[in-house]
Every structure is written in structure tokens, then in C-alpha cells.
Amino acid sequence: MYINFINATIYNKKMTRLLHLNIIFEKLFRRVLPYAKNPSSLLKKIFFEIFPFIILPYKIGNVSPAPCPAQNGIEGTCLTRNKCLKIGGTPHGNCGTNNRGVCCVNELSCGGATSARVTYFYSPGYPSFMQTTGNCQLTINQQNANICQLKIEFLTLELAPPSIDTNDFGTCSIDYLSLSDNRLPPLCGLNSGQHVYIDFNAASSYHPISIDTDGNTAYNRKWYMKITQIPCNSTERAPAGCLMYYNETSGTVSSFNYDTEAPTTGNAAWTRQINNLRYGICVKPQAGSCSITWRAASTDAISLSAQGNFLKIGADFFLFSIP
Numbered sequence: 001m002y003i004n005f006i007n008a009t010i011y012n013k014k015m016t017r018l019l020h021l022n023i024i025f026e027k028l029f030r031r032v033l034p035y036a037k038n039p040s041s042l043l044k045k046i047f048f049e050i051f052p053f054i055i056l057p058y059k060i061g062n063v064s065p066a067p068c069p070a071q072n073g074i075e076g077t078c079l080t081r082n083k084c085l086k087i088g089g090t091p092h093g094n095c096g097t098n099n100r101g102v103c104c105v106n107e108l109s110c111g112g113a114t115s116a117r118v119t120y121f122y123s124p125g126y127p128s129f130m131q132t133t134g135n136c137q138l139t140i141n142q143q144n145a146n147i148c149q150l151k152i153e154f155l156t157l158e159l160a161p162p163s164i165d166t167n168d169f170g171t172c173s174i175d176y177l178s179l180s181d182n183r184l185p186p187l188c189g190l191n192s193g194q195h196v197y198i199d200f201n202a203a204s205s206y207h208p209i210s211i212d213t214d215g216n217t218a219y220n221r222k223w224y225m226k227i228t229q230i231p232c233n234s235t236e237r238a239p240a241g242c243l244m245y246y247n248e249t250s251g252t253v254s255s256f257n258y259d260t261e262a263p264t265t266g267n268a269a270w271t272r273q274i275n276n277l278r279y280g281i282c283v284k285p286q287a288g289s290c291s292i293t294w295r296a297a298s299t300d301a302i303s304l305s306a307q308g309n310f311l312k313i314g315a316d317f318f319l320f321s322i323p
Contacts, residue, residue, distance in 0.1 A: 063101035065117065075226070076103040077117045087116055110136035113206075115143045121209065121225045127156075129222050133215035140227060142205040148232035150207060152179065153195045156224040160217055161189040161257060162271050170275035175213045175221060183243055185276045189257030197230075197238035197245050242282035249286050252297050 063080050070076040070092035078095040084104035085091075091102035106116040109124055121138045123130050140150060159175035176186030181198045201207050213221055230237050238245035246253070257272050283292060 063096045066096070067118075068095040068103040070103045070105045074105060074120060075118050076105040078102070079104045088114070089116065108138055110138075113139040113141060115141040117143060117229055119227045121223070121227060123211075123222045123224070126222055126224055129220040130213065133213040133221075135210060135212050137208055137210040138227075140207045140209065140229070142200060142207075143229050146231045146233065147200055147229045149200060149230040149237055150198045151195065151226075151228040151230055151236070151238075152198060152209070153226040153228075154191045154193065154223070155226055156222060157191040157194070158220065158222050159188045159191075159211070159213070160219040160221070162274050164271045170271055170273045172274060174217045175211070175219070177223075178208075178210045178212070180208055183279050185274065187256055187274065189272070189274070190259055191256055194244075194254075194256065196243050200229075239282060241280045243279035244281045245284065246282070247284040249289070253281055254297070 063078055063083075066078045068076050068078045076089075076092055076095075078101040079087075079089070080100075081091055081102045084102055087104075087106065088108070089104035089106045092105050093103050095101050095103045104116075105120070106114055106118065107120040107122060108114055109122050109126075112121070119138070119140070123136070124132055157177070159172075159177065161174075162170045163173045164170075165173075172186040172188035175188050177188065178186050179196065179198055180201070181196075184196070198207070209225075209227070211223065236247075244253070256274050256277065259272060
């Protein structure tokens with residue numbers, strides 16, 4: 001009886017193993033069936049289903065940190081998945097040679113800090129309007145010593161306009177964006193679609209960007225900015241003295257907080273003009289072009305155009321120069 005019991009146990013173990021093998025091969029068959037029409041793909045799929053721990057040589061190596069398109073039209077940087085997660089980014093699909101990397105997108109809000117090549121800075125609750133007020137700051141850490149500029153694109157920037165009070169007319173005293181640049185006073189109002197180039201602080205390895213909002217004033221506020229670190233030797237670097245830099249063959253230039261309608265919120269009135277603005281707007285010369293034509297973008301009274309070396313505002317002409 002003892003021997004028969006052992007034989008029965010051995011037989012049951014064999015049956016169990018066979019049953020397990022049948023289940024394994026059934027699962028494998030279901031996974032590789034879609035590849036049956038392509039013998040090469042079929043063999044590769046079977047191989048990696050059986051040996052999932054093997055990494056092919058072409059899958060090993062560095063991933064070049066190049067720009068890559070992510071979903072919703074935003075830009076990411078091609079990195080390894082581990083590096084993307086380490087810097088606080090979010091993977092958006094594969095990129096690079098043989099899809100070795102992931103398109104890493106960095107999106108941060110209040111209190112964030114980043115050294116990524118491209119960072120998106122958004123208001124709390126975006127794309128909805130803010131429900132809170134106060135100070136919101138993002139710290140940009142210099143990625144390396146070869147970073148000289150920041151390009152800040154205001155994809156969406158809606159803050160309370162400048163005040164019309166007698167003591168601070170044209171001043172951003174309700175809401176204001178501070179870019180830590182001595183060429184610019186605090187900015188406010190509607191500035192979606194605008195951009196600025198800021199020199200990276202040579203005396204520091206970080207650059208703060210902050211927005212202050214006043215909770216005592218009701219206003220629909222929100223922002224979404226794209227911040228790009230530009231190397232010193234990059235062709236995308238703006239020339240010295242250029243706060244705005246256009247490298248297209250055509251486009252539209254407008255002042256900060258420009259609009260054709262007077263800003264109002266309820267019974268409150270505001271102004272479009274921001275005080276103490278003095279900055280350069282530059283256009284990159286294009287191959288085969290030898291001049292620039294400026295035209296008024298609309299027929300409203302505060303638009304302007306240029307003829308030769310003269311700037312026309314309404315019925316008056318003013319001398320200006322193009323270096």
C-alpha cells in the first residue's frame with residue numbers, strides 16, 4: 001500500500017504539470033495568434049513571450065535628449081523612462097531610435113522647481129479659472145552652465161488688468177507677474193499669445209517666476225506658460241536687448257495687455273496701458289529678404305503702421321530706426 005500510494009502521488013504530480021503546461025501554451029497561443037500572418041514577427045513574439053528577461057543589443061544605450069511631440073500639441077524631451085520619472089516628468093509615448101525613450105513632459109504648478117529643458121507652468125485647477133489667490137512661484141534651475149536664456153511663452157495668461165486709481169494708474173497692483181528681469185515691471189492683464197526672452201541670472205543657478213493675485217478683487221484668472229531653456233550657442237537665442245524675438249517671415253506684434261475693447265469687470269473699469277514699459281522687439285533676418293514691411297493689424301485708433309523710417313500713429317509720423 002505504501003508503494004502504491006507513492007506511485008499515485010507521482011502520477012498526480014505529472015498530471016498537474018501537464019495541466020499547467022496546457023494552460024501556459026494556451027495563453028501563449030492567444031498572445032501570438034495576431035502575428036501568425038507574419039512569420040518573422042511570429043517567431044520574435046514567441047521568443048520574447050518565453051524569454052521576457054532578454055534585452056536585445058539595439059535596445060541598450062543612451063537616449064538623446066531631443067525635442068519630441070506629446071499629446072495635445074505640447075512639447076516634451078526624449079529621455080529614458082527612469083530619467084523622466086526621476087525629474088518629475090510624465091511619459092507620453094515612445095520616441096528615439098527604435099523607440100528606446102519616452103517623450104517626457106514636465107508640467108508644474110505653485111511651489112514647483114525644475115531643471116528640465118522645457119517646462120509648462122500652470123495655475124491651480126487649469127484649464128478652469130483659479131479658485132484660490134495669493135503667491136504662486138516656479139523656480140527654474142539652470143540645466144547646465146551652457147544655458148544663457150529662458151524663452152517664456154504665455155500660451156494662456158489672464159490676470160486682472162492695471163488699475164485706474166489716481167495714485168497708481170497703469171500699475172499692476174491687483175494681480176502681477178514678476179519675471180525677475182530689470183527690463184520689465186510687473187505684468188498683468190490679458191497676454192495670451194505673447195512671449196519674452198529673459199537672460200538667465202549670471203550670478204545664480206536658478207531663476208524664479210512668480211504670480212501674485214489679490215483675493216479681494218473678483219476676476220477670472222488662469223495661466224499656462226511654456227518655459228524653454230536656451231543654450232548660449234543656440235541659433236534660437238535672442239540677440240542682446242531683444243525682449244521679444246520673432247523668427248518667422250510674418251506675424252503680429254502687439255503691446256502687453258493689448259485689446260480693442262476697454263477692460264471691465266462688473267462695475268469696475270480698468271486700463272490697457274501698463275506703466276514703465278521700455279523694451280526691444282526684434283525680427284530675425286531671413287535668407288533672401290532685405291527689408292521689413294509693417295502694417296496696422298486692424299482699423300482701431302490705437303494700431304500703427306510704418307513707412308520707410310517713419311512710424312505712423314493715427315495722423316502723426318514719428319522717426320524710428322532699424323539697426
